[in-house]
Amino acid sequence: MHRFANPNRFLKLANAILPWAAGLTVILTLAGLYYALVASPEDYQQGATVRIMYVHVPAAWMALFVYTAIAVASAVALIWKHPVSDLFAKASAPVGAAFTFIALVTGALWGKPMWGTWWVWDARLTSMLILFFLYLGHMALMNAFDDPQRGYKAAAVLALVGVVNVPIIKFSVDWWNTLHQPASVARMDGPAIDPAMLTPLFLMAFAFKAYYITVALLRMRGEIAEAKVRAISMSQVHG
Amino acid sequence: MSGFLAVVRRDLRLALRQGSDSMMVVTFFVLTVVLFPFGIGPEPGILERVAAGVLWVTALLASMLSLDRLFQTDYEDGSLDLITRSPQPLSVLVLGKVAAHWLTTGLPLLAAAPLLAVLLNMNADGFGVLVVAFALGTPTLSLIGAVGAALVLGARRGGVLLSLLVLPLYIPVLVFGVSAVDAAIMDLPFKAQLLILGGFLLGAAALCPWATAAALRQAVE
Numbered sequence: 001m002h003r004f005a006n007p008n009r010f011l012k013l014a015n016a017i018l019p020w021a022a023g024l025t026v027i028l029t030l031a032g033l034y035y036a037l038v039a040s041p042e043d044y045q046q047g048a049t050v051r052i053m054y055v056h057v058p059a060a061w062m063a064l065f066v067y068t069a070i071a072v073a074s075a076v077a078l079i080w081k082h083p084v085s086d087l088f089a090k091a092s093a094p095v096g097a098a099f100t101f102i103a104l105v106t107g108a109l110w111g112k113p114m115w116g117t118w119w120v121w122d123a124r125l126t127s128m129l130i131l132f133f134l135y136l137g138h139m140a141l142m143n144a145f146d147d148p149q150r151g152y153k154a155a156a157v158l159a160l161v162g163v164v165n166v167p168i169i170k171f172s173v174d175w176w177n178t179l180h181q182p183a184s185v186a187r188m189d190g191p192a193i194d195p196a197m198l199t200p201l202f203l204m205a206f207a208f209k210a211y212y213i214t215v216a217l218l219r220m221r222g223e224i225a226e227a228k229v230r231a232i233s234m235s236q237v238h239g
Numbered sequence: 240m241s242g243f244l245a246v247v248r249r250d251l252r253l254a255l256r257q258g259s260d261s262m263m264v265v266t267f268f269v270l271t272v273v274l275f276p277f278g279i280g281p282e283p284g285i286l287e288r289v290a291a292g293v294l295w296v297t298a299l300l301a302s303m304l305s306l307d308r309l310f311q312t313d314y315e316d317g318s319l320d321l322i323t324r325s326p327q328p329l330s331v332l333v334l335g336k337v338a339a340h341w342l343t344t345g346l347p348l349l350a351a352a353p354l355l356a357v358l359l360n361m362n363a364d365g366f367g368v369l370v371v372a373f374a375l376g377t378p379t380l381s382l383i384g385a386v387g388a389a390l391v392l393g394a395r396r397g398g399v400l401l402s403l404l405v406l407p408l409y410i411p412v413l414v415f416g417v418s419a420v421d422a423a424i425m426d427l428p429f430k431a432q433l434l435i436l437g438g439f440l441l442g443a444a445a446l447c448p449w450a451t452a453a454a455l456r457q458a459v460e
Contacts, residue, residue, distance in 0.1 A: 133403070133407045136403060137404040137407065140400055146395075150458070154390045154457065157386075157450060157457070169407070173414070175414065175415075175418070
């Protein structure tokens with residue numbers, strides 16, 4: 001791990017991985033979309049709207065996965081003062097927020113035909129919304145300081161506080177929901193998922209993961225370049 | 240322990256001499272609650288139904304209002320540098336600052352809450368539980384808020400940022416605080432909610448000073 005604390009060594013690795021990750025993203029997305037939109041059966045109750053699931057569910061998985069990844073990177077950054085994991089956390093946050101947003105929007109689009117309403121204060125929807133706000137807070141704190149190092153460290157502490165809180169929030173929202181809303185909403189967990197639907201679901205899930213790796217590496221490369229530019233212009237100012 | 244008491248005594252003395260802060264918080268609390276009947280209408284039935292929620296949400300906002308002052312003045316005049324370099328464990332000193340913050344803001348809210356509950360036409364069965372829930376919940380709010388306040392030290396637009404950081408973390412306290420009071424009004428068992436609020440308080444008291452100390456150390460670096 002410490003081998004890649006050197007940005008240049010990391011860049012070499014990133015450049016080697018990037019084409020593979022990008023290619024994998026394209027192939028998996030195309031295959032996943034084919035299975036999701038063409039080759040998979042319609043649901044006997046939901047009809048073609050069930051295809052929203054192939055975007056919605058992987059996005060929701062990624063929303064949680066990216067937050068966990070940020071928390072792990074933050075712990076690494078705070079414990080070992082690892083500079084590249086700071087960059088990783090910074091590069092990941094907007095991607096995770098975007099996945100959360102996609103999960104929320106597709107959830108709303110799916111809810112309209114199925115439940116008859118864009119939004120219900122369902123436990124899962126609500127906790128996803130809160131996760132979105134946690135992402136926004138993390139990004140805002142990261143960019144709130146003149147000195148980027150302060151932003152990294154403050155955001156890292158926040159991510160760790162957040163990751164302790166996510167299960168607590170999830171559990172309180174579940175409790176709140178069962179108190180306020182007896183099961184009036186049609187639940188999604190009807191019959192077990194058909195294997196023909198699992199194929200596109202997993203293909204899309206891996207496509208999203210490959211996309212995340214690609215974008216995170218690209219953004220980290222950009223961050224390293226920006227740090228270099230900053231260092232050069234600082235050295236010119238101080239001459 | 241001596242460090243803890245010294246910090247509490249110092250902050251209380253500062254608060255007493257400057258005076259205005261805790262009055263402002265209570266005034267904000269009272270005023271905002273008074274706005275609600277204007278917004279949703281004066282029918283006693285509706286007010287009774289929303290009373291617990293309104294009181295809790297407003298208390299959340301009020302206690303957040305005073306948070307950015309928690310470390311800001313110390314940060315500006317340099318006493319934070321001395322506090323972080325003191326031989327006493329920083330988390331204990333942080334706990335002292337949080338205790339002083341709660342005594343000057345949480346405690347007045349606790350005193351004002353039953354009065355406002357009367358104004359909102361809350362059933363008298365809920366008063367006792369309301370006070371107990373506030374007594375358990377508001378210190379948790381101060382503890383969680385201290386982490387946020389330490390994180391935004393020196394940030395641009397710290398006050399707005401603070402609300403974005405802290406409010407999502409307040410949700411569990413809100414959920415169980417409201418549900419305890421509602422359960423008491425509806426004659427249902429409310430012990431579990433109060434125990435969970437107590438659990439939150441203990442958990443926050445154990446973890447938050449530690450996280451706050453980490454945030455303060457990187458702020459004065």
